[in-house]
Amino acid sequence: MPLSLNQLAPAAIAVIHALNVGQDLRRRMSGLGLRPGARVQVIRTSPLNGPMQIRVGHTDLILRRAEAARIEVAAAG
Amino acid sequence: MKRIALLGMPNTGKSTLFNRLTGAGARIGNWPGITVDLLSAKVLLGDSLVEVVDLPGIYNLHGFSEDELVVRRFLEAQPVNFLAVVLNASQLDRQLALPLQLKGLGIPMLVLLNMADEARHLGIRVDTAHLEQVLGAPVRLVSAKYGTGIEAVRQELAGLLHAHPKLQRIDTRAFAEDDQIERELDALVSRSVHAPVLIPPSATDRLDRLLLHPWLGLPLFFGIMFGVFQTVYSLGAPLQDGMGWLLGHLKEAWIEPAAAGLPTGLRSFLMDGLYDGVGTVLTFLPIIAVFFVVMAVVEDSGYLARAAFLVDALMSRLGLDGRAFVMQLMGFGCNVPAILGTRIMRSPSLRRLTMLMIPLSLCSARLQVFLFIITAVFAPRAAAVALFSLYLMSFALAFLTAFLWRGRFAGSEPLLLELPPYRMPTFRFLVLEGWRATLQFLRGASGFIVLGVVLVWFLTHYPFDAAPAGPDTLAGRMADFMAPVFSPLGLDSLLAIALLFGFVAKEVVIGALAVIYGAGGGELASLLAGRLDWVQAYSFLLFTLIYTPCLATLSTIRQESKSWPFTLLALAWPLALAWVASFAFYQGARALGF
Incomplete structure (x- = not known):
């Protein structure tokens, strides 16, 4: 079953499968390390459906859940 | 004149490095075809005078954000001797993508791995010899913040100027072709960067657990903002009064006697018009300077991105993000520095929406007027209610403005921000920032x-x-x-x-x-x-x-x-x-x- 990043709970680790976003956002994301094959860890989510904090490599990022929903992931150990 | 362009991703300490290399002599200038101002400075390197230009931070050479367009237009129009590419040494796993893209431009490069101190602290080791071989460019470790490795960089720059004495144009074909560098990047990173798989929990993580706490985060944010606000205006207001006093004194002691012989109309124009008017505006300068120093602390500490995280749930419904809210709060002291502060926002439309909203913040100048009239006309008990209602109106109308104009201005720019580790800015950096921002305000306005x-x-x-x-x-x-x-x-x-x-x-x-x-x-x-x-x-x-x-x-x-x-x-x-x-x-x- 395809899983998206916004469905992960804090502390979950996953591997990015696909970025279902436009070319421009994809470039920005890959500049920040969000690329297929990259391991992401969810650090925390903000209340009231606010943004989530994730860790990719040595970079911490915040992004809204709407964007996170467009990042397909596969759960990893 | 020889020219070096400084280039890198955001949050690499590029500006700090620029400050280190150039000192306080940097100027803000316009460049043909570019709508934003760029910092540049003339520096003596070896035996030649060189212009060093600080380009905006970009994630990708091929993107279409305003900053990325600016960098491309600059490189298209301005020949350079070479590029100095600044990377954050602790984030090479993704930042090495940039020099791989830049290789295609056919211009000599110098790759500077900044924040070497942080990387060492995280246990990251870099094989610079392998990087040099793959990138075809010299690679140096530096720490711009503490100034280590800067002298070596100067010598390296001087040497490169000797080796490449001619200004060169870039190969613009490299802009057109999209890159397929992911495999190349993976191979390069795995060969040359040795990092522990799991980063040990850092001081930043511990601090974030408190400052980004689901329920404590917002109250702490308002507490911190209140502290910042108090600092700016308790330092700035006496300075502003002092400036007003000084200008008044100057007028009485020197300028009025000197203008005594002039015809009445001209005297009134010079004194009541020009001097008083410009003087009134000049009294803003100290507050602007203090504001910039304090904002540089907030920005450089890494807290601003956290503020965005904390209030985004509310602000995104208005088409804004958390940084806009920080600036709106700053506007309650004085609107001018708050408007200047919107520079931290990258998207031009988001900036404009914020700039439309900030002037509705009840600034200290308006507060003076309100206090006078409310005290004169209202009964003491009604006075507090009247003032409070004006503050409420200020917030309500700012949000209304954002809400009504969000369709026109708010871009669809998604919030995608880096959360840098907490850092202490250096005193030197703060003084330089305050000085530069104040001068820029004067020159522009x-x-x-x-x-x-x-x-x-x-x-x-x-x-x-x-x-x-x-x-x-x-x-x-x-x-x-x-x-x-x-x-x-x-x-x-x-x-x-x-x-x-x-x-x-x-x-x-x-x-x-x-x-x-x-x-x-x-x-x-x-x-x-x-x-x-x-x-x-x-x-x-x-x-x-x-x-x-x-x-x-x-x-x-x-x-x-x-x-x-x-x-x-x-x-x-x-x-x-x-x-x-x-x-x-x-x-x-x-x-x-x-």
Whole structure:
């Protein structure tokens, strides 16, 4: 079953499968390390459906859940 | 002249490195075909004078954000001797993508791995020899913040200038082809960067657990903002008073005697118009300088991105993000630095929406006017309620403005921000930032301010035989002509003239009323209490709160947006809003029988 990043709970680790976003956002994301094959860890989510904090490599990022929903992931150990 | 372009991703400490290399001599300049100002400085490296240009931080050479377009246009139009590429040594796993893209430009590069101290701390080791081999460029480790490795970089730069003495144009074909560098990047990273798989929990993680706590985070954010605000204005306000005192003294002791021999009209123009008007605006300078130093601390510490995380759930519904809210809060001290502070936002449309919203923040200048009139007209118990309601109005109208204009301005730019580790800025960096921002404000805004000051002086003094600011002057006649517009708000033409003065700076409104009524201080207060009932007074206060931003704010908006149509909108929208709000209040209150 395809899983998206916004469905992960804090502390979950996953591997990015696909970025279902436009070319421009994809470039920005890959500049920040969000690329297929990259391991992401969810650090925390903000209340009231606010943004989530994730860790990719040595970079911490915040992004809204709407964007996170467009990042397909596969759960990893 | 030889030229080096400094290039890198955001949050790599590129600007700190630029400061290290160039000292305080940097200038902000315009470049053909580019709408944003770039910092550049002339530096002596070895035996040649070189221009070092600090380009905006970019994530990708091929992207279409404003910063990425600026970098591409600059590189297309300006030949350089070589590129100095700055990378964050602790994030090479993704940042090495940039030099791989830049390789295609066919220009010599120097790759600087900055924040070497942080990387070492994280246990990251870099095989620079392998990087040099793959990138075909020298690679050096530096720490711009602590100044380690800077001297070696200078020598390296001088050596490279010797090796590449000619300005070169880039191969623009490299812009067209999209990159397929992911495999190359993976191979490069796995060969040359040795990092522990799991980063040990750091001080930043521990601090974040508190500062980004689901329920404690917001109260702490407001506490921190209050602290910042207090710091700026408790340091800035006495300095502002001191500046006012100094300017007043200068006028009495030197300038008035010197101007004594001049004809009356010219003297009035120089003293009451130019000197007083420009002087009033100059008193903003200390507050701007202090604001920039304090904002540099907040920005450099990494907390600003956290603020965005904390309030984004609320602000995203208004088409804004958390950084806009921080600036709105700053605006309650003074709108001018808050507008300048919107530079931290990358998206131009988001910046504009924020710039439209900030002037509605009840700044300290307006507070002076409100305190005077409220004390004069309202009973002590009603006074606090009146002031509080004005603060509420300020927030409500700012949010309303954002809400109504969000379709027009808010880009679809998704929030995707890096959360850098907490860092302590160095003193040197803060002083440089404060100094530079203040100079930039002066340089950009002075022309506009002089123009506005002269215009208001002319309106309130022409014809010269009329009593200044009296009903026979152009301003008086304009006020008469505008009477049908202002009388539904309960404002007479004398108050309307005071509002015209308030355009220069809102705290001038009280001074203008003193001139117009020919009475000052307590006498003016009792005069106002006699002439205005509370409904009229509150209508005047509402109008003063909302109507056109002051001249300093407007000129800053013009300077920052670089757009006359937008500046006009920033002038006209609050004016319309002020009229509607005052009208609704005054007519509503009268209809209810007050």
